[in-house]
Amino acid sequence: MEQAAATLSHVCKIFGQNKAIADLSFQLPKGKIVGVVGPDGAGKTTLCRLLLGLLVPSSGQIRVLGLDTQTQSDELHRLVGYMPQKFGLYEDLSVQENLDLYADLKNLSHLEEAFKELLEMTGLAPFTDRLAGRLSGGMKQKLGLACALLGTPQVLILDEPGVGVDPISRRELMKLVRDLSKNGMSILWSTSYLDEAAEFDEVLLLDEGKLLYNGKPEQLTRQMAGNVFLMKEKKTAPRALLRQVLRGENPIVDAVIQGDAVRLVAPDKKTQKVFQNLLTPVKPRFEDAVIDILGGTPMGESKVAGQIQIQNTTHFMIEADHLTKKYGHFTAAKDISFKIAKGEIFGLLGPNGAGKSTSFKMMCGLSRPTSGQAFINGIDMRKNPAKAREQLGYMAQKFSLFSPLTVMQNLRFFSGIYGLKGDQQENRIQDMIDVFKLGPYLTSHAGDLPLGFKQRLALACAIMHNPSILFLDEPTSGVDPLTRREFWKHINAMVEKGVTVMVTTHFMDEAEYCDRIALIYQGQAIKTGAPFEIKKAHETMEDAFIRTILEYDKRTSS
């Protein structure tokens, strides 16, 4: 008889007016890995905290290992291991001291054997004296896991363990956790990476607190079988082809760029027939099915590029020439060089802390390189930063808007600092309101907007002065997949008109939108090229990245 490790029935959690979890019922099976998947604000963290008794449900019932999360929380905490976001480590304490602390706090003793086992399992044994703050993202993650595993819990809850961690460490963690589940541990793993979903035994797909799907990931993916294709036309570049498909009359569920083709999800038989000659069937993936559940990709054409005119140039729009940035002894970016032509999307791809943002800041003149040069439209960033910046639109990480100002005030402010005046300013603001459909939100405070609208407003503010170059720093971080597609539609439209784009991302699959990418790892660009050149056949971007890193490590160590 199979018994559940945790049972939720009709659980709601309301913060103020906001329903973080709406009527959720599910069972966490024993000895399985269950993934809680969804964009930021979907309710993943709230769910973790409810299970731990850190939050009280507004209504409904929660039982974990047969215990009430409120009245029996002491008992519960003995049996449940928890790794919160950012791993819950003390950075001023060494690896061993962190372990000792958590062992004492859990009132455990005689742990020499357990410590030895955990340190061996996580590969941290050689680093016991190192301060946790000095560990890499992947090592921090493993130490966090080791601390959560003290006292051999029956249930393990991991909240976004993959954030800030390189793809290799993410895979290693999955392997470790897989072994634990084989030994009977029940695991709940929250993530915003849809491509991780396939690894779980079961998936809980959440969006705005609502449960969209609960079951085996393959089962959902299988529903899309026979409906997913790669679409290629000899004469048309993938970006133009994508635009055609999205503008067209034929009903589709999803269309994104993949390598030198368009990945098309089209269950509609008529559509399949129309494009018959262009399509090659491929295996569906989890994300295809998720887009279907969410109601399909936004159709139509972006009007953002309406009057953009970019002068023709012969030189490269963006040029990085041996950029190096050192902070004391630490080299954040080492000898990074690339050239970006007009109308190209160039991506800097890598995990957090790899040096993406450092390179990025040097390119837009926010940080002075220790050595090397940066050119924007042929202008030396060091000699004439003001002139170079006139040509730039910059969208900073986490959409740096003025949250106490309203949407309209933000638009006015940003158009003002970019030097727009009078009628021109009014017209541009109106354009932005129309293109990004900001009308209903004009008097709302920017801080209160839903994440997707924040992103739209941030993009609007960055492009109001018609820049010929656009810098996007993690522009889609935390945003749901539909909003991401919408966003890329705008970017593609601008690029078609000749705008040059440089973008950083840690979403591996997002690299597909780029014409060329540089893989950034440990401060260096270890490989540069078009995504389909970097990827081998049947490889995902993440596979390709991992292979490249391993090759690089082998090369440098020998």
Add this chain to the structure above:
Amino acid sequence: MKVLNALIRKEFFQIIRDPSSILIAFILPFVLILIFATAISLDNNNIRVGLLIDGYKDEMNDLIAGFEHTRYLNVTRYTNRQEMEKALMSDRIKAMIIFPNNFSKMLQGTQDAAPIQLITDATDPNIATFVAGYVQSLVLNWMKIYGNEKGLDVSNLIEIENVVWFNPELKSRNFILPGSIAIIMTLVGMILTALVIAREWERGTMEALLTTQMTKLDLLMAKYVAYYGLAMCSTIFCTFLAIVVFGVPFRGSYVAYFITTSLFISTSLGQGFIVSTFSKNQFLSSITAAAFGFLPAVMLSGFLFEIPSMPGIIQFMTYIVPARYYVPGINNLYMAGNVWSVIIPQSLFLLINGVLLFMILYHMTKRRLDA
């Protein structure tokens, strides 16, 4: 006990490995003591005054010499009133003393008192009052001697006697430094602690702690013990600077000093922890701590401004400022010795204050993330 010990050890490691805690506990007090000891002086020495004598007579010599030879005044002689007024207005002198040309004649007479005009620059009322008082006493003193010599009756004049107790040299440093220790301890205690609970929230470690066997009491006691230790070291350091380096006398009992200071530190810690628990954000916490801890301690403790001369409502407000009880206590210990009638009630107030703050804090601290 195991949990508490582990937490205290953790706090201790964090303190010694975090340069900012050393900065706040030792460097900041060092700089403040230096400023309070040298730069801020409430001493009235060498105040520049102007003197104008119309119709000089020999018998006034003694009086003039009296003005010129005191170290409290720095006298400049003027011959022209307009010129002296200009000097006053341009802040070259703080007061003008004018002997009218009929002064000596009127001195001979018996009907009217001989007038001396004293005009002071009251933009700095402390100095103005001081000069007025001082000039008055000099003149009275001189009149007594002069009257005795001439056999005149001066008994109808009020004699002002000015005796200074406890701080005979009138060194402001001697009361500023003990008072400043109170200010520094408020600042150190609050800023250190305002940061630490907020930091646990910001770094996500609080969430991890909440899923262990730790109780609220464990968490709070560990923080109190660790930061009490640090603040105590900081006090000892400040006391050393005050007594050994700057030569401030200490006349009371060190045991009493230790006890009142311990009680006072616990109130500062309590305030800091409350701020920290409330805001969950290090930046906001430190600003709040400075605004709600440092400023009231400076303004409302009686350290710089006399509480009895404050408006009633402000006087009432001073009762919730712990420094208000501590400042008179340690001023007594430093300058007067063991005045138990002051120290014991003030310490009791601090104890009550500290216990109340701890109870509020305990009530505010949650074992969960929502209310």
